[in-house]
Amino acid sequence: MFELNSALKATGIAAAIFMLSGPGYADDIEDSINEALEYYHDGEYKDAVESLNYATQLIQQKKGGELEAFLPEPLDGWSAQPPSSQAAGGAMFGGGVTAERTYSKNASSVTVRIITDSPMMQGMMMMFSNPMFAASDGGKLERVGRQKAIVKFDSDNRQGEINIVVAKRFLVTIEGNDVSAEDLKAYAEAIDYKKLKDMP
CATH class of the missing domain: 1.20.1270 (Substrate Binding Domain Of Dnak; Chain:A; Domain 2)
Structure with missing residues (x-):
């Protein structure tokens, strides 16, 4: 019952x-x-x-x-696949609802993912509340635009990710391969966080 x-x-x-x-x-x-x-x-x-x-x-x-409407348009010189979304089970991205879009420019690729209603949020909130958790995973707490973000970037391999928590409800992840840190931050800054925060 x-x-x-x-x-x-x-x-x-x-x-x-x-x-x-x-x-x-x-x-x-x-x-x-x-x-x-x-x-x-x-x-x-x-x-x-x-x-x-x-x-x-x-x-x-x-x-x-x-x-999907919050996933940014491709930046100048980039192309993008159509956005997609799914209600994932616990084995994928920790469960919850996910929307994502992949962008490419020559050999470079970036994936922007927005997740909500996911158990992953609890662990990510711990990292934001204590920078030591983020550092232990190779991340660094920074500001990207006006958003607090955990940034991990390997300059030798030109790959990394940015994680941003919005209104304690949404996890925004920007992952990139064969990219610069500036590419990742540009896509992170292209999202309208104010509208995302106000989403019902």
Whole structure:
């Protein structure tokens, strides 16, 4: 019953979100929630949980699509693949909702990734609260634009990453190969953090 009660708490959130979705998404989410309620009233708790989990998955997919809008356009001289998003299981990026886009320029490549609702946030917050944790992993606490960031860069191999936590809800990661530190910082600064922070 604990699993069912936890799942039922999601129905209120789901009901609020599906009304903001497109008609197709709204119909699918609403249908799944109503189906779950029918199963619940009939005492078919396992089926109720499965229907609620499906509704949750649809909501996460919608959220991932909204995150894609925050991925920057390619910088001058760079090209980019279309953005993509997914609701990942625990084995991928620690779970949660992920949106990412890969950029290239000759042999150089950069991937910008935004993750939310992930258990990874707790560990990253520890690194930001205590620079010793970041240093032990080869990182350095810096400011990139107006954002606090943990920067790791190997100048010999021209590769590295920047991690930024936004509003304690989003983890922004910029990874690059055959790039300069300035390339990574330029992509980090191209994100609209104020709008991301205000995302519902």
